[in-house]
Amino acid sequence: MDEKKVMLSGIQPSGELHLGNYLGAIKNWGARAEEFDCYYFMADLHTLTVRQVPAELRRHTLEQLAIYIACGLDPEKNTLFIQSHVPQHAELGWVLNCYTMFGELSRMTQFKDKSAKHAENINGGLFTYPSLMAADILLYQPDFVPVGEDQKQHVELTRDVAQRFNNLYGETFKIPEPYIPKTGARIMSLNAPDSKMSKSIPEGCVFLMDKPEDIQRKFKRAITDSDTEHCVRYDPQTKPGVANLMSIYAACTGRSFAEIETEFDGQGYGAFKPAVGDAVIEMLRPIREEAQRILADKAYLEQVYRDGAQRAGYVANKTLRKVYKKVGLVAR
Numbered sequence: 001m002d003e004k005k006v007m008l009s010g011i012q013p014s015g016e017l018h019l020g021n022y023l024g025a026i027k028n029w030g031a032r033a034e035e036f037d038c039y040y041f042m043a044d045l046h047t048l049t050v051r052q053v054p055a056e057l058r059r060h061t062l063e064q065l066a067i068y069i070a071c072g073l074d075p076e077k078n079t080l081f082i083q084s085h086v087p088q089h090a091e092l093g094w095v096l097n098c099y100t101m102f103g104e105l106s107r108m109t110q111f112k113d114k115s116a117k118h119a120e121n122i123n124g125g126l127f128t129y130p131s132l133m134a135a136d137i138l139l140y141q142p143d144f145v146p147v148g149e150d151q152k153q154h155v156e157l158t159r160d161v162a163q164r165f166n167n168l169y170g171e172t173f174k175i176p177e178p179y180i181p182k183t184g185a186r187i188m189s190l191n192a193p194d195s196k197m198s199k200s201i202p203e204g205c206v207f208l209m210d211k212p213e214d215i216q217r218k219f220k221r222a223i224t225d226s227d228t229e230h231c232v233r234y235d236p237q238t239k240p241g242v243a244n245l246m247s248i249y250a251a252c253t254g255r256s257f258a259e260i261e262t263e264f265d266g267q268g269y270g271a272f273k274p275a276v277g278d279a280v281i282e283m284l285r286p287i288r289e290e291a292q293r294i295l296a297d298k299a300y301l302e303q304v305y306r307d308g309a310q311r312a313g314y315v316a317n318k319t320l321r322k323v324y325k326k327v328g329l330v331a332r
């Protein structure tokens with residue numbers, strides 16, 4: 001039998017997902033399950049490295065899980081779980097802490113950035129975050145770890161730690177490859193088209209759970225450009241705002257830039273901007289409704305994450321037992 005390659009990714013449930021996350025990445029994740037055996041988990045333990053409001057962390061974790069399902073991650077075809085529900089993460093994390101060097105952890109750019117940003121709370125967890133992430137990954141013996149640019153260094157460190165452990169104790173961990181996903185559209189802020197859409201500029205950011213009237217307002221206020229031509233034409237150099245709206249419209253409708261130019265020929269931005277807003281509203285409507293439906297159905301959501309934790313735990317436990325035995329811990 002042809003075994004599928006394994007893919008794993010963790011998602012920090014720290015904030016709200018937006019249109020840029022969806023069109024740039026999440027939209028394509030559902031289809032991966034055809035080719036790969038996929039694990040996705042809400043990395044709730046990782047969020048504790050920065051102070052959280054407990055009730056919000058709980059809400060974000062469940063909301064994020066519901067949104068991913070609504071975006072097409074089918075829990076029957078993917079293993080979806082919550083990191084803290086599989087205790088092997090914390091257990092292997094401890095062991096790997098003892099095989100990760102102080103110097104290596106000190107060189108992590110995310111540690112340096114986050115300690116600068118949270119100077120009042122540079123805790124041990126922030127420092128050893130990459131060993132926990134290595135444990136997250138290595139427990140499942142994945143072939144691929146899809147990550148963004150900012151997490152590549154952590155995957156490199158994971159490979160080094162795995163290699164070190166294998167050299168000491170014999171083949172234990174598969175050495176995972178970072179997987180640079182095919183990127184979807186790169187969506188920019190609606191009111192600052194030279195920056196990526198981000199929750200740090202909320203007025204230029206369309207959240208997946210935004211109400212239709214909020215989405216329409218954000219599009220009506222979107223920056224177009226300052227030239228006098230006032231026509232819908234794709235030119236990212238001189239008309240970055242219009243080009244961004246066209247990319248969004250293209251992604252929602254499947255139309256080409258040429259088709260969009262024809263569609264709005266002779267019409268100004270006054271017609272174009274609300275049309276993009278409507279297209280986004282219609283694309284997001286089923287996602288929002290489905291996420292709300294799932295969130296309201298506590299029993300279903302519970303069943304998804306229990307089932308996911310059970311499947312993940314089975315695999316994780318096999319790896320952990322092997323590791324414990326190799327390093328000399330007495331079997332239970």
Ligand code: TRP
Pocket residue numbers: 008009010011012043046132133136137145146147151
């Ligand atoms: N550190 C990742 C981030 O901040 C989240 C994460 C935790 C992760 N564990 C992981 C990603 C394991 C991939 C694999 O985005």
